[in-house]
Amino acid sequence: TTKAFNIMSQPHWHKPSPLLVTHDTGLMVMNSLTRKKDKFVTMDGGRNVKWYMCGPTVYADSHMGHARTYLGFDIIRRILQDHFNYNVTLCMNITDLDDKIIQRANENGISCEELSRKFELEFHRDMEKLGVEPPNVLTRVTEYMDEIVEYIDTIVKKDLAYESNGSVYFDVEGFSKQEGMAYCKLAPEQVNNAELLAEGEGKLTQDFASDKRSARDFALWKKSKEGEPTWSSPWGEGRPGWHIECSVMASDVFVQMSGGSSAKDAATATKSDLCRMDIHSGGVDLKFPHHDNEMAQAEAHSGCNQWVNYFVHAGHLHIKGFKMSKSLKNFITIQGALEQSTARQIRMCFLLHKYNSPMDYGDNTMSHAISIESIFKNFFDNVLAVLREGKITDAQRWDSNARNLQLAVDKAVNAVDDALKDDFDTPTSMSALADLVKATNLYLEGCVAEDRTPVSLAVRNAARFVTKIFKTFGLIPETSGVEIGFPIGGGDSGETLNPVLDALIDFRSSVRDKARAKDISGVLEECDTFRDDALPPLGIRLEDKTGGKSVWKRADPAELMKEREQQELEKKRKADEKRAADEEKAKKEALNKLSPEDFMRQLTLDDDSAKVKYSKFDETGGPTHFHDGEELNKSQMKKAKKEFQGQQKKYEKFVKSQTSITK
Secondary structure, eight states: OOOOOOOOSOOOOOOOOOSOOOOOOOOEEEETTTTEEEEOOOTTSSSEEEEEEOOOBOSSOOBHHHHHHHHHHHHHHHIIIIISOOEEEEEEEEBOOSHHHHHHHHHHTSOHHHHHHHHHHHHHHHHHHTTOOOOSEEEEGGGOHHHHHHHHHHHHHTTSEEEETTEEEEOHHHHHTSTTOOSOSSOGGGTTOHHHHHHHHOGGGGGGGGGSSSTTOEEEEEEOOTTSOOBOOTTOSEEEOHHHHHHHHHHHHHHHHTTOSSGGGGGSGGGGGGGOEEEEEEEGGGIIIIIHHHHHHHHHHHOOSOSEEEEEEEOOEEETTEEOOGGGTOOOBHHHHHHHSOHHHHHHHHHTSOTTSOEEESHHHHHHHHHHHHHHHHHHHHHHHHHHHOOTTSOOOOOHHHHHHHHHHHHHHHHHHHHHHBTSOHHHHHHHHHHHHHHHHHHHHHHHHTTOOOOHHHHHHHHHHHHHHHHHHTSSOGGGOOSSSOOOOOOOHHHHHHHHHHHHHHHHHHHHHHHHTTOHHHHHHHHHHIIIIISGGGTEEEEEOGGGOEEEEEOOHHHHHHHHHHHHHHHHHHHHHHHHHHHHHHHHHHHHTSOHHHHHHHOBOTTSSOOBSEEEEOTTSOEEEETTSOBOOHHHHHHHHHHHHHHHHHHHHHHHHHHHHHO
8 A cells, every 4th residue: 555645735836036027917817836816927027928738639539628628728829919919839739649549549450640640630620610720839749759768767867767667657755855846736635536546547557557666656658568559768668658748748849949959958957947838728637647747747857846837727618517428428529519500609608608617518508609699790780880871071079978988998998908817707808898789789779769970980999899809819810801890701793793683683573573463461571581581691681670771781691591590490499498398387287187096096106117106005095005015114105195295285276276267
C-alpha cells in the first residue's frame, strides 16, 4: 500500500510581476490555480500572450463536448485580440498517439497513423464549419519523439523520474520534496483518487501498475507491448505517456519564441523561464491528473516553480441534463448538430452561457438561442430598412428621444466592456446588447407613432456597435464586408435578379386569374403564398405592417429556409407536447372516474408486464394479496390503504362534479 498524501490546499500562486506593465486592460480571469478571479498581466507586461491549449485525441468523430471547449476558447481568443488588443500566440497539440488510438486502430485493423489522420482531418473540418480560427502553432505527438525522449532523460538525470521494467515513471514524492515545488496544484483534493489516477495512465498499461514505487507515480515512457507502435529510447523500445507530450511540445514552442533553440535550453538554471506561458486551457475534466501532471513534469524539467500563470478551464457539457454518452443515446457529433442548427446559432448558444460553467445542451437551449438570434436579425433588418429610407441630409439634431438613444449606446459600450473585463462574461454582454436593441426598437416605434423622422446617425451608431461586438464574438466574419448586420449570400445582379423576376411573373399571372374570376379571397391567398413560399428561397423576407404598408428585408436564402424549417419543427414539438399533456390529462380523468375498488383491481406491476398487481381483496375492496398470492405485510397494507383512500377522494370529487352538472 501507498501512504496517502495529505495535500489540503492549493500552493501559493506567484502573481506575474514584470518590470513594467505597458498594457493594462483591467481584465480579471478565473484562474484554476487560485480558484478565484486574478488580474491578468502578461509575463512581459505588454501585449504579447503565450497560450497553450490541449487539443483533441483523434480516434473518433468530434462531438459537442469538443465544441464546448474549442468554440468557447475561440470566443475568448477573439475577445483578447479584438477587444483587449492583445497579440495572442495560440499553440495547440493533436494527440495522434495514445492508448485509445492504439485500441481503436487495432479493432479496425488499420495503423494508428491512418486512424488519427482521418479523424484529425474531420476535426479541422468541423472547427472550420463552426468558424473556429485555427491555432497559430499546431503540434503532433509523433512529430516530437526525439524531443520527448530527451526531455524525459533530463528529468531522469535530475533524479525526479526512474526506470522500471523498460518504462519510466515520474517520482511524485521526490518532486514534492524539492524546495519551492508543489504537486497537484489544481485539484489537491483528488491526489489520492485511484480511479482518476488509473484513467490517466490508460487502459493498455494497467498491467504495469506494480512496476511503480507509488500508485501516484505516472508514466513518462511506456514499454511497448506486442501490436503497439514503438520508438527507440535509452530504456528500450516504447512510446510516450499521455501527460508528457504537452509538457514537451508547449515548452519547445515557447522556448523558441523566447529566442532559444529547443525545450532543452529551459533545463538550465539561467534559462528556466524560457518555457513558461501566460495561459493554459482545456476541459475541466482534464484538471487531474493530466494538467497537474503536465505542470509537475515541466517544472521538474526546467526548475521553474510556475510553468503556467493562468490556468483556464471550460465547463462540462450535458445533453438534456445528462453527461453525453453513447450508451445513453445522447451522443451528438458536431456534424449532427450542424444538421439541426447553423454554426451561428450554436455560437450564439455558447455565448449565452458562461464558458466555465456547466452547460445543458438540448432542444430548449437551442430554441432560446434561435429566438435571441431572431431578435437581433429583426433589429438589423429594421435598422437597414430605416437607413435605406433616410438620408444624411435629413435633420440630425438630437431631440430628447435621439439623445436618450445615444445615451443607451454609451451605456451598452460601458456595460459590454465591464462584462468582458469580468472573466469574459459573454451572457451579461449579450444582455447589454439586447437592452440596446430594445431601446432602439422603442425609439423607432416612437418615430412611427408620432410621425417623426428618425435621427439616422443615432440609429446607425447603435447598429454599428452591436455589429462590432458580434464580429468580436465571431458571429459575423471579419471578412464579411458588412457595416451593419449579418452578411447575406452574394452573387452577381443577374443571378440574384432573374429568379425574382420569374417569381413576380408567376405571381402576376396567378393574381390576374383570380381577379378575372372576381375571387378576392383567392387574390389575398396568392399574396400570402408569394410572401411565404416564393420569396424566402430568393433571400427576401416580406413583412406586412399596420396600415397596409409592407417592408422587404434581405437575408440568406438558406437561413430563411432553415428558419422556416425550425419554426415548423418548433410548432410540431409544441403540438406533440400538448398532445402528450392532453393524453396524460385524459388518462388521469379516466382513472378518476373509477371507484377505489375498481381502481385497485386494475393496477398493474411497474415492470411493463401488464400483470395485475393484486389478486385478493377484502370486503371493503382493499387488496390483501399480491398477484403471485403472497400476502401483503403490515407496511405494504398501509401503503395500499393510503393509495385506496387517495383514489376515493378523487372519485368522490368526480361524482360531485357530475352531480352539479345534472342539476
